[in-house]
Amino acid sequence: QKEVEQDPGPLSVPEGAIVSLNCTYSNSAFQYFMWYRQYSRKGPELLMYTYSSGNKEDGRFTAQVDKSSKYISLFIRDSQPSDSATYLCAMSSLIQGAQKLVFGQGTRLTINP
Amino acid sequence: SAVISQKPSRDICQRGTSLTIQCQVDSQVTMMFWYRQQPGQSLTLIATANQGSEATYESGFVIDKFPISRPNLTFSTLTVSNLSPEDSSIYLCSAAAGGGGGTQYFGPGTRLTVL
Numbered sequence: 001q002k003e004v005e006q007d008p009g010p011l012s013v014p015e016g017a018i019v020s021l022n023c024t025y026s027n028s029a030f031q032y033f034m035w036y037r038q039y040s041r042k043g044p045e046l047l048m049y050t051y052s053s054g055n056k057e058d059g060r061f062t063a064q065v066d067k068s069s070k071y072i073s074l075f076i077r078d079s080q081p082s083d084s085a086t087y088l089c090a091m092s093s094l095i096q097g098a099q100k101l102v103f104g105q106g107t108r109l110t111i112n113p
Numbered sequence: 114s115a116v117i118s119q120k121p122s123r124d125i126c127q128r129g130t131s132l133t134i135q136c137q138v139d140s141q142v143t144m145m146f147w148y149r150q151q152p153g154q155s156l157t158l159i160a161t162a163n164q165g166s167e168a169t170y171e172s173g174f175v176i177d178k179f180p181i182s183r184p185n186l187t188f189s190t191l192t193v194s195n196l197s198p199e200d201s202s203i204y205l206c207s208a209a210a211g212g213g214g215g216t217q218y219f220g221p222g223t224r225l226t227v228l
Contacts, residue, residue: 006155032215043205043219044156046114088155092215096169098144099215103155
């Protein structure tokens with residue numbers, strides 16, 4: 001079983017829709033939870049970063065963490081064609097003195113005008 | 114946030130040769146990392162580049178194949194040695210944001226094709 005599971009999609013929705021992206025994890029040692037956006041042929045870009053269970057909002061993006069269920073989500077409201085990208089969840093734990101990231105497989109998202 | 118650049122952005126190499134990838138950060142950072150991203154796949158950590166000491170490699174990655182240098186707090190190199198077509202991938206460096214939270218900022222990646 002992978003430490004982090006993410007549905008690879010692809011996911012295609014019309015412009016303006018609410019998008020829900022999800023990851024589950026098995027390692028209780030994960031402390032920090034992140035979402036990265038990766039456009040084609042670019043490096044991952046940090047979108048959201050959370051530590052505790054609950055919701056964190058930033059503009060059209062909301063990150064949700066449920067540590068009891070080992071489940072995290074990213075919601076995108078009023079989705080735009082420019083949101084079309086691969087979204088990667090990532091989680092970190094302290095290993096040998098360094099916070100190391102484990103990534104999900106990534107979900108390829110397309111927003112259709 | 115840190116701005117990270119990588120050189121080269123892409124390269125095509127012959128089997129058996131080596132490629133060295135450079136990573137430059139615009140500010141001093143404690144932790145730098147090297148990842149591999151195979152086509153259509155997620156990121157896999159190769160090693161942590163430690164300033165002033167040997168890199169720390171993840172399971173499945175060895176120093177002879179992926180030697181890493183970290184001469185100062187803003188620069189690191191990754192060499193992929195004795196190239197084979199299986200090494201064709203995107204190689205990414207990252208820098209930890211600090212603050213202990215584990216967030217990392219990534220470079221644009223180096224796309225390597227081995228013929």
